Amino acid sequence: MSSKILVVDDEPQIRRMMRTTLTSSGYQVDEAKTGEEALEKLRSYQPDLVLLDLNMPGMGGLEACRAMREGSDVPIVILTVRNAEKEKVEALDAGADDYVSKPFSMQELMARIRAALRRTPGAAEVGPHGFASEDLEIDFAGRRVRVKDKSVRLTPKEFDLLRHLVAHGGKPVPHRELLQAVWGPDYGDETDYLRVFINHLRKKIEPDPSRPKYVLTEPWVGYRFAMPEDS
């Protein structure tokens, strides 16, 4: 079955163009004109992916993104006319999976859509089935994480990132490799994406996010997952 995409933009012409191009590329499409409507459609339409404009009257895109993240893991790709580094980090911080600046070519957008929809295939089979220590429990097959016996919800990208790090069992994983494993082969230079997502991960699974003991930074190289000696 084809994936369902929710296009959120206040500009009618952009919605028209997106509906036509995405439908002809084989996706099912629904539209929302505002952030509020997007939240409503998120429940009623149950999209597989949200394309979200940042600059909308009323509830802006960033706010809508945060609100969606509170109750859903749906991949969110931000589409915006702004392209400053600061805005990008802000959007990723609000829970977006990716960021595309307007105007974009359809080929680029399709690549981003495919990357956002993809789940890293096979990693569960080659890697460990799970990880457990005194305060952290990861079940890769069930895509579940527990911190101090409390269930923690990770977005698919966060989960894939964590799985890829754990699968390397304590060895550092370079930035590029992580990006390509989690986002897809078109990625590799977006180290700012990693920075933001690693921060999210640490906030969710580290007992003290400012002094991480699991997800460690390897300066100039990448990141690694520290395996406790006794586990």
Next chain:
Amino acid sequence: MSGPLRATLRLVGAVALVAAIIFVYYRIIPANNLTVGLTLVLAILGIATWWGFTESIAAAIAGTLGLNYFFLPPVGEFTISDPENWVALAVFLVTAVTASELSVRARQRAAEAIARSQEVERLYALGQTLLLSGSVRSAARDIVNSIIRTFEIPGAVLFNQLTDEFFRSDGRGLISDEQLRHVAETGEPLNDAGRRIAIVPIRLGGQCTGSLGFVGSSLSAAALNALAYLVAIGIERARTIEETNKAEAARQSEVLKATLLDALAHDLKTPLTSIKGAVTHLLANPHDAEELELLTIANEEADRLNRLVVEVLEMARIEASKLHPDRAPHNIMDIIQATLKAQEESLKERVIKLRVPESLPVADVDFEFIEQVLKQLLDNAVNYSPPGAPLTISAQAEGERIIVNVADEGKGIPVDEQSKIFDKFYRGRAWREKVLGTGLGLSIAKGIVEAHGGKIWVTSAPGKGSVFSFAVPMFKGELVS
């Protein structure tokens, strides 16, 4: 009524009052000497209080003579037989004179007190006026006007040393600019009682900020000092308000400009997004060569329009001084590598020679902005030199700056064009037809480099290629790893 006439009338009145009292006791109500004496003392006291010392002394002498002639035996003569009566008469005279004097002194004190309280009231009124003034200039004018009005003096002049301005309201030139300047510079007050002018320095926090001159003033030294202090505060207050207002206005206009530019960017890019999206979708599956060609043109032109929008807005930001580089220590080599990586596609047929010393100090720049400058210079080098010709990127430290050069082996730029190529919308004569561009790239690069406090220039000789260089500051702080 004129002064001397009034004084004479008062003297006559004082003597007449004494005469009337003596007449009443002598002819109408007989009384003893003590009663007459006390009544006279009372009258003299009254005269002293209401009229003054001279009148009361005249009354006292008249009273002494009258008492002696009409009441002290032998009556009807200016002689006194009983020595006791000599004593009584002497006591009367001394009492009358002393009482007069005391009464007059009390009256003077009261008058002085009233004058002081008037001064205070006037200073207070002036203070209120000063608090209501707007700008420094209008405050200075208000000060001079209200000093004249409140203190009822013919002229005043204020010298503001900070702005070197004089605010005059005497019209007669009794106080010269030099005198005011002198007082403001030395801080020594000037008091010319003869010409009835006074100049006091205006001080705030120990520093002289100007001087204040009065014509025909009868103010006490204390009042003058208080006034000068009040004026100093008034001017300082007006200056502070003025500066606050200016800063607030500047901030608001900056916010407004930024908002406008953002709105403009949004409104221009939104239709471009629909066009670009539609065209690129069709481009993925064109029906024939004709469609491919036309869609390619539409796509390229949409890109060009987008570049133009970005560059015009960027130029507007630079011109509105809205460009705020986020400066941090960065290795120039890192920025060069990032730029080369991003430009891989357009540089793939070029040999790039890199000459950057390992020991090059760290630059204090905004990474993204300098990357943009480098990209622009590389674009230029690629566009204006023959395909396949090598490019050289070099960097060196010079004094407290780092200089980055991008050299091509193109035709070079004629000398008369070298100064114009950084101008907005200027496009080289020989290339206008061949290279698609907005003519803004180099002026944006210039704006960015200048926002870093640096400069950008070109050295070129026709036939020998061009070297574009820019200088940016070195990082001077402590590097934290």
